[in-house]
Amino acid sequence: MNVIIYLLPMALGLGLAGLFAFLWALKSGQYSDVDGAALRVLSDDDLEK
Amino acid sequence: MTDIALDLSLYAKPAADGTLVMELAVDGIACGACISKIEGAVKQVSGVTEARLNYTNRRLHVAWAGQDAEPAQILTALESAGYRGHPFIPLRAEQEEAAEARHLTRCLGVAGFAAMNIMLLSVSVWSGNVTDITPETRDFFHWASALIALPAAAYAGRPFFKSAWRALKARTTNMDVPISIGVTLALGMSLVETFNHAEHAYFDSALMLLFFLLVGRTLDHAMRRKTRAVAGNLAALKGDTALRFVGDELVSVPVAALKAGDRVLVKAGERVPADAEVLAGSSELDESLITGETARRRIAAGATVYAGSMNYFGALTLKVTAAGGAALIDEIEKLLDKAAGAKSRALRLADRAARVYAPVVHLTAALTAAGWLLAGAPLHDALVTAIAVLIITCPCALALAIPTVQVVASGALFRAGVMLNSGDAIERLAEADTVVFDKTGTLTLPEPRVANGATLDRALLQLAAQLALSSRHPLAVALSREAIVRTPFDGAVEEPGQGVHVVIDGAEARLGSAVFCGIGETIGSEPGASRISFSYNGRGITIAISQKLRIDAVETVAALRARGLELHILSGDRSEAVAPIAQALGIGKWLGGLKPAEKIEIVEMLKVQGRKVLMVGDGLNDAPALAAAHVSLSPIAAADLTQAQADAVFLGEKLAPVLETITLARRARRLMAQNLWLAVLYNAIAVPVAIIGLVTPLIAAAAMSGSSMLVTLNALRARSNQGAKP
Numbered sequence: 001m002n003v004i005i006y007l008l009p010m011a012l013g014l015g016l017a018g019l020f021a022f023l024w025a026l027k028s029g030q031y032s033d034v035d036g037a038a039l040r041v042l043s044d045d046d047l048e049k
Numbered sequence: 050m051t052d053i054a055l056d057l058s059l060y061a062k063p064a065a066d067g068t069l070v071m072e073l074a075v076d077g078i079a080c081g082a083c084i085s086k087i088e089g090a091v092k093q094v095s096g097v098t099e100a101r102l103n104y105t106n107r108r109l110h111v112a113w114a115g116q117d118a119e120p121a122q123i124l125t126a127l128e129s130a131g132y133r134g135h136p137f138i139p140l141r142a143e144q145e146e147a148a149e150a151r152h153l154t155r156c157l158g159v160a161g162f163a164a165m166n167i168m169l170l171s172v173s174v175w176s177g178n179v180t181d182i183t184p185e186t187r188d189f190f191h192w193a194s195a196l197i198a199l200p201a202a203a204y205a206g207r208p209f210f211k212s213a214w215r216a217l218k219a220r221t222t223n224m225d226v227p228i229s230i231g232v233t234l235a236l237g238m239s240l241v242e243t244f245n246h247a248e249h250a251y252f253d254s255a256l257m258l259l260f261f262l263l264v265g266r267t268l269d270h271a272m273r274r275k276t277r278a279v280a281g282n283l284a285a286l287k288g289d290t291a292l293r294f295v296g297d298e299l300v301s302v303p304v305a306a307l308k309a310g311d312r313v314l315v316k317a318g319e320r321v322p323a324d325a326e327v328l329a330g331s332s333e334l335d336e337s338l339i340t341g342e343t344a345r346r347r348i349a350a351g352a353t354v355y356a357g358s359m360n361y362f363g364a365l366t367l368k369v370t371a372a373g374g375a376a377l378i379d380e381i382e383k384l385l386d387k388a389a390g391a392k393s394r395a396l397r398l399a400d401r402a403a404r405v406y407a408p409v410v411h412l413t414a415a416l417t418a419a420g421w422l423l424a425g426a427p428l429h430d431a432l433v434t435a436i437a438v439l440i441i442t443c444p445c446a447l448a449l450a451i452p453t454v455q456v457v458a459s460g461a462l463f464r465a466g467v468m469l470n471s472g473d474a475i476e477r478l479a480e481a482d483t484v485v486f487d488k489t490g491t492l493t494l495p496e497p498r499v500a501n502g503a504t505l506d507r508a509l510l511q512l513a514a515q516l517a518l519s520s521r522h523p524l525a526v527a528l529s530r531e532a533i534v535r536t537p538f539d540g541a542v543e544e545p546g547q548g549v550h551v552v553i554d555g556a557e558a559r560l561g562s563a564v565f566c567g568i569g570e571t572i573g574s575e576p577g578a579s580r581i582s583f584s585y586n587g588r589g590i591t592i593a594i595s596q597k598l599r600i601d602a603v604e605t606v607a608a609l610r611a612r613g614l615e616l617h618i619l620s621g622d623r624s625e626a627v628a629p630i631a632q633a634l635g636i637g638k639w640l641g642g643l644k645p646a647e648k649i650e651i652v653e654m655l656k657v658q659g660r661k662v663l664m665v666g667d668g669l670n671d672a673p674a675l676a677a678a679h680v681s682l683s684p685i686a687a688a689d690l691t692q693a694q695a696d697a698v699f700l701g702e703k704l705a706p707v708l709e710t711i712t713l714a715r716r717a718r719r720l721m722a723q724n725l726w727l728a729v730l731y732n733a734i735a736v737p738v739a740i741i742g743l744v745t746p747l748i749a750a751a752a753m754s755g756s757s758m759l760v761t762l763n764a765l766r767a768r769s770n771q772g773a774k775p
Contacts, residue, residue, distance in 0.1 A: 004186070004189070008193055011166070011169070012166060012193075012197070015162055015165070015166050016162070018162065019158060019159065019162040022158045022162075023155060023158060026151060026154055026155065026158070027151075031154070032103065032105075033103040033104055033105045033106075034105060035104045035105040036084060036102065036103060036104030036105055039080075039081030039084060039104060040081075040084060042081060043081070043082070043084065043085045
């Protein structure tokens with residue numbers, strides 16, 4: 001069962017990575033316009049330039 | 050209008066990087082393609098460095114380099130792309146709420162992360178406990194859980210701890226007090242048990258509880274923010290401009306930029322922008338938005354005029370006495386202070402539940418400990434059992450019972466065009482048994498309409514309505530609403546104070562006074578109606594314009610009566626004008642010619658008789674009565690101050706939202722009561738199990754999530770319109 005000594009911190013680390021990804025997304029305003037983001041992905045204005 | 054410079058400097062705010070920024074509420078967004086159209090059009094304006102549209106709340110953020118662009122150009126660019134932009138200053142409250150929403154979401158993320166990871170460890174322990182886990186492995190898992198749980202709870206529990214602390218400092222109690230005590234004790238006991246190599250720890254329960262409660266709170270907050278954002282946009286859409294004299298020149302400025310002492314020009318057909326004194330000019334004012342009186346008041350130099358009055362005839366030069374938001378009539382202000390102070394704060398259902406709940410739960414826990422000690426159990430076991438009682442009764446279901454229904458119901462109301470100012474309004478709306486209506490602008494449409502359309506020649510009426518598009522006179526504006534063809538005639542000329550004329554197919558058409566049109570009036574004098582004449586090709590008609598009932602007023606009033614509500618009309622207008630309306634609606638209890646103070650008196654009298662009054666009103670004169678009533682509603686066209694006093698605001702030209710609000714509120718209230726009983730039932734089953742000491746962390750986790758889910762699913766029923774009972 002000694003394997004859990006390093007498996008557990010690894011699992012926690014992965015979880016923390018997910019948490020920080022969420023906090024980063026929140027901080028960079030990715031949740032401030034959820035409807036708009038869904039529509040912007042369809043626009044290809046950025047290809048013309 | 051276009052040759053007058055528009056000064057929007059009030060809305061331009063300097064940003065950190067030296068540019069100027071402005072927020073606009075954009076009207077007319079219909080689809081996803083609008084995003085790139087709007088941003089593209091605004092970025093074309095030279096000097097604009099950034100344009101970002103928030104599609105969710107229909108707001109555009111623009112930044113431009115100080116000297117290179119004029120804010121007015123941005124509005125013009127938007128307009129040529131087919132949208133209207135309305136600059137506004139974001140309210141401080143809105144910014145604070147945005148910050149709080151971010152904080153709640155962060156807490157939610159942390160609690161969710163912690164709850165999931167601890168649950169993984171806990172499931173291992175639970176399955177190990179019935180198979181072959183070694184005590185060392187279990188201790189290791191418990192310590193790992195503690196390592197996650199303690200910092201996570203310290204972070205994610207702050208919204209509850211802070212609120213509980215505030216309540217305790219004010220020597221009251223709320224739902225957050227038992228929540229905080231439960232979470233703290235669960236964590237504390239689990240830590241001690243882990244030290245003692247015990248079999249059970251409750252870290253998972255504590256974090257799961259926080260996670261569920263935070264979900265409820267975040268949703269509640271999001272719903273309120275959404276409502277407020279839309280209300281903010283509507284306020285910006287209403288935001289008018291005024292013509293201010295700068296020296297001898299006129300500049301168009303937003304009304305919010307007016308200061309006391311400014312001189313402004315108000316043309317015929319415009320509303321007075323602020324409380325002011327007349328310097329020059331004479332006219333007639335329609336003050337129905339302020340007093341409910343539909344007869345016009347003659348004014349001349351030296352008279353005092355109030356914000357919101359409609360100027361009918363000549364141009365007026367005014368000196369502003371009270372600017373923008375401060376515009377208030379003294380008498381109304383005094384009454385409002387009194388009414389708001391005397392308003393008995395209805396004790397909310399949730400608070401009432403908390404007030405009973407907390408002492409009962411804490412007493413039960415104490416009695417459990419005492420009972421086990423008397424029965425000869427060791428102190429440690431007695432305490433563990435008592436804390437298990439506290440954990441299992443931690444009011445997860447109870448704390449979710451009411452907010453979840455509120456979120457779902459206010460979402461349903463939002464879709465029905467009703468925006469709540471306060472969450473607890475739903476409960477008070479459900480209790481209402483008497484509805485008091487104001488007349489002008491509430492039962493009737495805020496703007497006058499053609500009254501005798503059915504008796505007139507349709508072709509002539511259409512020509513008249515199309516010609517009316519060329520005039521700003523209020524009667525012409527009312528007439529122009531009938532026009533099917535919305536393009537004004539080319540070459541229409543307005544003779545100030547008389548009317549408009551134009552040549553159509555070689556014959557002259559005239560719209561204005563009977564004398565101007567050269568015809569005799571063809572209808573008799575109808576009380577409360579204004580007349581406007583139209584002549585074309587030798588034929589003439591007289592069109593009566595008057596306040597018209599909202600189209601569905603009769604049905605809505607009948608439906609309200611069918612639901613057992615007592616109906617009253619209290620109007621500031623003359624009795625002769627109120628009587629026909631009351632008769633048409635079949636409302637027997639009506640009074641006209643009331644002053645604001647008398648309206649309050651009657652509302653208070655009804656309250657003394659034990660009635661719960663729902664006041665529906667729009668005028669400034671209704672604001673005190675709205676504040677004094679048990680609960681209140683306002684149409685969106687209401688005066689700003691009146692809207693601020695109302696518990697909810699409804700959109701559109703129909704009266705039906707009043708009925709819908711009451712129906713939805715009653716259903717929501719029933720679901721709240723059901724949810725509270727579900728929570729009580731849950732406790733009735735779980736608490737005895739906890740008292741006899743049979744609760745394990747597995748049972749606690751299952752019971753808590755089960756009851757929370759049940760309550761949330763039940764709350765979702767507030768959304769559907771099926772099964773609506775009166």
